[in-house]
Amino acid sequence: MRFIVADWGTTRFRGYLVENETIIDEVSSEEGVSALQSGQHRDVFMRQCGRWLEAEPDAPVLLVGMVGSREGWVMAPYASCPAGPADVAAAMIPVELENGRKAHIVPGLTCEPAPGAYDVMRGEETLVLGSGVEDGIVCSPGTHPKWIEMRGGRVQRFATYMTGEMYALLREHSMIGRPATEPEDPKGFDLGLDAAARNGGDTGERRVGLLHLLFGARAAVVSGHMATGLLAPYLSGLLTGDEINGALSQFGKPASVTILADAPRADLYIHALARHGIATQVRAPREALIAGLARIVRAHAQAKN
Template sequence: MSDTALIAIDWGTSSARAYRVDGAGHLLGSRKAPLGIKQVRNGRLDLALAQSLGDWSAESVPLIACGMIGSRQGWIEAPYVECPASLVALADRVVQTRVERLTIVPGIASVDAAGVPDVMRGEETQLLGAVNAGEHAVLAVLPGTHSKWARVDHGRVVDFTTFMTGELYALLIEHSMLGRLAEGRPDAAAQESFSVGVARGLAAGELAHDIFGARTLALAGTLAPDEVADWLSGLLIGREIRAAREWARRAGADPGTVRIIGDGTLPARYAHALADAGIVAQTGQPDAAAHGLWRIALQAGLVTALQPT
């Protein structure tokens, strides 16, 4: 393990994923533990850190973390950096914990057209890991419980907007009258009913009305019980894409190509829905948070890059 130059941690609400990174920024390995800040007992984040790292604790290298660990409920609050937020600004505003080796990356904040604030923690680091400093005018989506869409330009997050798509989907499936009509859960390979839902979401409409269609279409026999969840997932993702496309257009951005950043099965569903919307989907590299943390650590002077041998 002597090649390790940095330990980078994507530390969110429900889990923490740690990466060993070498002096050229390559990932040597990763470990995931269900030790997100909401899962840790008695606020013992120090014990959670030791548990997440295991024998990596023996490495005498800097540690850097992003995500909810920097929130008011986390280890130490790293105040939000306002958009447009550059790699340099984030690196300048990292916060050092009293445990000397752990540095925490701030989240970023924005304000929407109506003057309401928007925030992210962790995704800013993924964005800076998945978009190279030389790229300009990249429109990116990070699908999830709270999906984020962002405009990234030359290493700066220019602006972003949040959609609670994943949380709404979970609420509807787990707790609503519509969920009781659904049998089975969607898998990565979306069904035709997913596309039908996407089409409904992309059309003009209002969410509180459109979702009622899951009931009436099931009542009419148009949607089978095992299609309801897929249709709802498509509808919610379709509406998100419609609204995000408008958001990008209002800012003068071209929503014709979107980079999807994220791991797991959700990116495949977004790729499918984007294609249905006539948008070119680019797949971002995996483990974007680790790459972003490496870049921030480098910029902050926590590590020095070696030339790859």
């Protein structure tokens, strides 16, 4: 089975020609969704991937990521959890390519973690469906890390944390992060995890609040107790540790977590989760993406037959 994919995010366009689960050709450009105006998407796709369309007249075409957001080609409404490959395939939105040929936009997912509370993902649903995890907890790190509970091969529920964006905000714009210097001392990451333990753990303990622990980083620097080379890794450890605190509270403490990340980001989670006695498996995001798309393509083909 061959299919054509555009992994089309905020900042990048990545096209793949896939045979089974192997990428046999690929293109990449900086024509991410944020760089495009309404109406430009079709032309970008045809210029990047048009030769594959000609060579593979029967190959399904899938678009995944922010291309389905309000700022993308067409808004693909979120499908609701629980959702497996068939549910995602059924909620795909077609867009016209040429001569009646269509591409299908993979929708994101939404869930309601509490009454009146909402969460969303767009792209990670495809990764996690290709993670190989049928029942268990998957973590997809990044700007907005996702923790996902899989049950019976479907996304049961999930929770997003703004960890990566918060780190960037603190480093680039805050009084807290301003004193940070390079070279970074990676020992700061463990100090940050130590601090996060003051805002987590079993019931009955004090939880001092993340906003307090963040100020504590500044206080330690200005009072001369922390070398400025430790500060950036410390903030990373504190935020990652507090994300894990929250995820373990929401999903319970699993024996094992599957991490969808490449090194060195995966290594940070392996290390942080080991402190909780949690084992980890790592799956490369690109492999998971292609595997997830293959499942969605198959589910879509089955539904048509």
